[in-house]
Amino acid sequence: MTDVLRVGIIGAGGIARGAHLNNYKKLGGRVEVVAVADVVEKTAKECAELYNIPHVFTSYEEMLKSVKLDAVSVCTPNKFHAPATLAALEAGCHVLCEKPPAMTTEEAERMAQAAEKAGKILTYGFHYRHSPEVETLKKFIDAGELGEIYAARCHAIRRRGIPGWGVFTNKELQGGGPLIDIGVHMLDTALYLMGYPEPELVLGSTYQKIGTRKGVGLLGSWDYQNFSVEDMALGMIKFRNGATLILESAFAANVEKHDVMQVSLMGDQGGADVFPLKIYQEKHETLIDITPAYLPKKDYHEREIERFVDCCLSGTQPISKAHEGVILQQIVNALYQSAETGEAVKL
Structure with missing residues (x-):
C-alpha cells in the first residue's frame, strides 16, 4: 500500500480535464498526477501545463515504461x-476507464481477466452510480422496500443534443452513437439497482433520421456530412430471472424536453423514479409517494474519483466492477447486432 497515489492520464481531452484531473486535484496530498499521454502532442502539453503535470508523452506505452505509476485514468475514444x-494493468496499475468498457464483449472480457490476473482494480466511469439519488434508492432496495424488481425503463434522450465536438459521431472510433455514449449511463444505473441480472434475450432498433442533415444544435454544430452513428436507439432486454427492461436513447429526437436522463423501476412492493428520486408504494391500504426531504449535494464525478482513490489506497473493491462491465458490453453489442440483423439476439 502507498500513502500517495501516483496517477497517469491516458487521453488529455475534455473528459480527462473536466471529470478526472479537476477532481484528482481536490484530493490534495493523497494523489499526485505525475504523467499525461495523448497522441496529439499539443493537447498533452497544454494539459500538462494547465495541471502542472511533470511528465508528458505522446504514447501511453512509453509513459507506462518510463514513469512509476500506481493508477491510470483511461480517457480516450472508445476504440482505445x-x-x-x-x-x-500489465504495467501494474489500477485502472479507472471511462465508459463504455470497450468496443466488443470480447475486449471487455479480456480486460476483466487481465485485472483479475494482475490483482488490480478495474472500474468504469459510470458516475451516475455515485449520485445521492442512486445511493439512497439502493438502501431502500437492499432493505426490500421495492421487493422483486421485475420491470424497468431507461431514458437517455436529447431533443437536439448531438455533440458538436470530439469524435462522438464517428462510428469507427466510438462504436456507435447515443446508445454507447449516454444510453449506457442509464442502462448501467438500472442494472446496478436491479442487481445486475443476467441477460437472456435482446431486441434492438437503431435510426439515423436527423443526424445526417443540417439542423439546430443545442450542443454546438455537428458535422452532419460525416455523421456515421445512430441518432436514436431503442431496445428491450429480457433477463434470465424473468425481469424486463426497456431502453430509449437519442442524441436527437422530436420530443418536448431538451434532455431527459431517467431510470424507472417497478417491483412487487414498490417502484421508483430515480432523477429526481420518488418512491411509489401501497401501505395500510393507501397509495403513497415518498420523496426525500434532503439529499446531500456532491458532484457525481467528484465522488467517483474520490472512491476510486480510496479503493486504490485501501485495497477495497469499487462499486462498479469489471465483470459488470462485461455484462453491460454484452447487452450493448447485442442491441446493435439485433438492430443490424432485424432479429432478437439470444445470449
Missing part, C-alpha cells in the same frame, strides 16, 4: 479503451 487498459 481496451488496449490502453490492458497495457496499464
Whole structure:
C-alpha cells in the first residue's frame, strides 16, 4: 500500500480535464498526477501545463515504461479503451476507464481477466452510480422496500443534443452513437439497482433520421456530412430471472424536453423514479409517494474519483466492477447486432 497515489492520464481531452484531473486535484496530498499521454502532442502539453503535470508523452506505452505509476485514468475514444487498459494493468496499475468498457464483449472480457490476473482494480466511469439519488434508492432496495424488481425503463434522450465536438459521431472510433455514449449511463444505473441480472434475450432498433442533415444544435454544430452513428436507439432486454427492461436513447429526437436522463423501476412492493428520486408504494391500504426531504449535494464525478482513490489506497473493491462491465458490453453489442440483423439476439 502507498500513502500517495501516483496517477497517469491516458487521453488529455475534455473528459480527462473536466471529470478526472479537476477532481484528482481536490484530493490534495493523497494523489499526485505525475504523467499525461495523448497522441496529439499539443493537447498533452497544454494539459500538462494547465495541471502542472511533470511528465508528458505522446504514447501511453512509453509513459507506462518510463514513469512509476500506481493508477491510470483511461480517457480516450472508445476504440482505445481496451488496449490502453490492458497495457496499464500489465504495467501494474489500477485502472479507472471511462465508459463504455470497450468496443466488443470480447475486449471487455479480456480486460476483466487481465485485472483479475494482475490483482488490480478495474472500474468504469459510470458516475451516475455515485449520485445521492442512486445511493439512497439502493438502501431502500437492499432493505426490500421495492421487493422483486421485475420491470424497468431507461431514458437517455436529447431533443437536439448531438455533440458538436470530439469524435462522438464517428462510428469507427466510438462504436456507435447515443446508445454507447449516454444510453449506457442509464442502462448501467438500472442494472446496478436491479442487481445486475443476467441477460437472456435482446431486441434492438437503431435510426439515423436527423443526424445526417443540417439542423439546430443545442450542443454546438455537428458535422452532419460525416455523421456515421445512430441518432436514436431503442431496445428491450429480457433477463434470465424473468425481469424486463426497456431502453430509449437519442442524441436527437422530436420530443418536448431538451434532455431527459431517467431510470424507472417497478417491483412487487414498490417502484421508483430515480432523477429526481420518488418512491411509489401501497401501505395500510393507501397509495403513497415518498420523496426525500434532503439529499446531500456532491458532484457525481467528484465522488467517483474520490472512491476510486480510496479503493486504490485501501485495497477495497469499487462499486462498479469489471465483470459488470462485461455484462453491460454484452447487452450493448447485442442491441446493435439485433438492430443490424432485424432479429432478437439470444445470449
